[in-house]
Amino acid sequence: MADKPKYGRKGQEWHPNFIEYMEFIANHEVYQGMPDAFLDGNKIQWESPSNRKSGKYKDTRRKRLDWWRRKGVSVGIDPNSTRWISKTARLIHPTKHKPCKRCGRVMELRYVYPSNSLNKRVKQLSYIDDTFPVVAFEHIESLVTRLVESFGEQVFSALPRILRTSAISPPELEPKLEDWLRWIEEKYIPGEPSILSPGAMSNAPDRFDGFHSFNQCCRSEADRGRNKSNLQSYTTDRRVFEYWTEGDWIAANRLMGQIRAIFGGESCLNGHPGPCSADHIGPISLGFTHRPEFQLLCKPCNSAKNNRMTLRDVVHLKGVEAKREKVISWHSQALWDKRKHSVADDETARRLSKLLRDNRHTLMSILRKIEKAGYLTFLATFLELQYAEYTVEFTNLKVEEHITRFDEVSHILRETNYVKEQKARRCRIAFESLLDYFAKGTRNAFVVSTDAINSKVEATLCALQQSSDTIKQLDLQIADILANNSETTIDEEFRAIVDSIPLTTSHNFVVAKQELKNAMALVAVELSNQWNSDRYVRAESDSDIQLEIKLEI
Numbered sequence: 001m002a003d004k005p006k007y008g009r010k011g012q013e014w015h016p017n018f019i020e021y022m023e024f025i026a027n028h029e030v031y032q033g034m035p036d037a038f039l040d041g042n043k044i045q046w047e048s049p050s051n052r053k054s055g056k057y058k059d060t061r062r063k064r065l066d067w068w069r070r071k072g073v074s075v076g077i078d079p080n081s082t083r084w085i086s087k088t089a090r091l092i093h094p095t096k097h098k099p100c101k102r103c104g105r106v107m108e109l110r111y112v113y114p115s116n117s118l119n120k121r122v123k124q125l126s127y128i129d130d131t132f133p134v135v136a137f138e139h140i141e142s143l144v145t146r147l148v149e150s151f152g153e154q155v156f157s158a159l160p161r162i163l164r165t166s167a168i169s170p171p172e173l174e175p176k177l178e179d180w181l182r183w184i185e186e187k188y189i190p191g192e193p194s195i196l197s198p199g200a201m202s203n204a205p206d207r208f209d210g211f212h213s214f215n216q217c218c219r220s221e222a223d224r225g226r227n228k229s230n231l232q233s234y235t236t237d238r239r240v241f242e243y244w245t246e247g248d249w250i251a252a253n254r255l256m257g258q259i260r261a262i263f264g265g266e267s268c269l270n271g272h273p274g275p276c277s278a279d280h281i282g283p284i285s286l287g288f289t290h291r292p293e294f295q296l297l298c299k300p301c302n303s304a305k306n307n308r309m310t311l312r313d314v315v316h317l318k319g320v321e322a323k324r325e326k327v328i329s330w331h332s333q334a335l336w337d338k339r340k341h342s343v344a345d346d347e348t349a350r351r352l353s354k355l356l357r358d359n360r361h362t363l364m365s366i367l368r369k370i371e372k373a374g375y376l377t378f379l380a381t382f383l384e385l386q387y388a389e390y391t392v393e394f395t396n397l398k399v400e401e402h403i404t405r406f407d408e409v410s411h412i413l414r415e416t417n418y419v420k421e422q423k424a425r426r427c428r429i430a431f432e433s434l435l436d437y438f439a440k441g442t443r444n445a446f447v448v449s450t451d452a453i454n455s456k457v458e459a460t461l462c463a464l465q466q467s468s469d470t471i472k473q474l475d476l477q478i479a480d481i482l483a484n485n486s487e488t489t490i491d492e493e494f495r496a497i498v499d500s501i502p503l504t505t506s507h508n509f510v511v512a513k514q515e516l517k518n519a520m521a522l523v524a525v526e527l528s529n530q531w532n533s534d535r536y537v538r539a540e541s542d543s544d545i546q547l548e549i550k551l552e553i
């Protein structure tokens with residue numbers, strides 16, 4: 001058998017996703033009969049430039065133009081009408097998705113990506129501030145969903161203004177996300193509105209599939225820069241996914257967004273004027289759950305808190321717990337239960353905070369061992385991806401004594417692209433932060449380790465060996481995604497597999513999780529015994545605080 005053909009020059013090899021796509025297209029029945037499809041047997045002739053004056057393939061372009069003309073006629077497109085060839089390319093494309101030759105990012109060929117002027121209209125809404133991230137090349141349906149998730153019903157009245165073009169006037173629809181998404185999918189996108197653009201422009205017959213090889217992401221240097229800075233602005237809310245905490249993260253994220261939108265004028269817990277941001281009363285970095293209850297803190301108070309609790313916070317959390325609500329994640333429960341009653345003032349509240357921080361360091365080191373052993377599907381079950389399948393509504397949302405309150409939260413099943421995107425994003429951030437955790441120079445990290453703890457971790461790994469072949473296969477797939485990909489493709493690849501991650505856990509996962517809980521219970525004993533040690537009692541020096549800031553943000 002012949003060697004696999006190589007594409008691109010050294011140092012500028014074409015992205016493997018793109019080559020896989022080329023092979024798919026060149027062998028697809030839709031493109032059967034494409035003239036000069038293969039060079040010397042097996043290498044695909046992807047390009048047919050217009051400047052060939054001689055040689056065996058000098059007529060390829062002209063022959064392909066004829067092919068496109070016949071193809072257009074066969075699908076009912078008049079080859080004398082305007083843009084007939086790009087219309088044909090878009091219509092016949094078997095998947096309407098294409099990876100970028102340079103970076104591998106898969107984008108839609110339909111008109112789904114907001115242009116700058118659409119993004120500008122969004123930014124002009126009175127309730128949008130800098131903390132609402134502009135995401136590069138976000139699908140219009142995801143953008144609309146995210147707006148509604150963050151800012152609620154008021155968004156619907158702005159949508160006609162945001163989406164209007166000279167050719168398309170949005171209809172009057174009920175303030176229902178589902179109805180809007182259906183209209184966007186069935187009417188708006190097919191109308192190719194001028195304020196949306198496709199993932200790649202058509203250029204038939206230059207390229208085999210009729211599209212530019214570079215997607216919008218890599219179309220020019222300027223775009224690459226924009227892309228990068230937009231990806232960075234994503235970091236505003238990635239923290240909520242970094243610590244492997246439990247809780248209804250969809251409801252909590254939704255409420256966090258609404259605080260900015262609705263309660264911007266409220267004053268801070270300590271009496272300062274707003275604008276305020278959402279403070280998790282129990283910091284998620286200390287293992288508390290990401291749940292829909294926040295207190296309002298102004299910026300200076302929020303950074304002064306710096307992931308440490310006050311007596312007031314601890315008292316509040318114990319009160320919530322008394323109402324049978326889960327305030328702390330499984331991995332930190334044992335330590336919290338051992339020491340929450342020892343907190344009598346702000347100093348002891350800080351002490352418990354520091355103990356919980358070391359509990360987190362230890363947790364992350366244990367999760368890292370499981371990751372290194374390759375049991376990635378098991379880890380993914382901690383991410384509670386099922387929450388993404390619902391959107392939430394709060395009834396009678398208000399702020400009382402600087403804390404959010406509502407009468408009821410309702411969950412509504414949704415089936416949109418956004419579900420998978422949210423799941424993929426949570427997976428990416430959680431796994432990336434696990435892989436990076438000890439790379440960040442955590443000088444101050446104290447990891448608890450004893451023989452007894454290690455043997456519980458061993459027991460966990462042992463249970464995980466019993467996984468089915470399907471799970472082992474999925475483990476390998478996730479490892480592949482994490483090993484090979486740039487940020488632009490990793491979400492895409494997670495999207496393809498997130499629905500295979502089991503929601504109900506098999507017997508060996510249940511056993512493994514129990515062993516892991518046992519390990520964390522032993523960690524809690526060790527840390528709790530340190531309650532009076534210097535490390536936790538002494539006041540933190542400035543350098544400690546500096547270090548924490550680096551670590552947390």
Ligand SMILES: [Zn+2]
Nearest residue numbers: 100103217218
């Ligand atoms: Zn690209």
Ligand SMILES: [Zn+2]
Nearest residue numbers: 268272298301
């Ligand atoms: Zn304040």
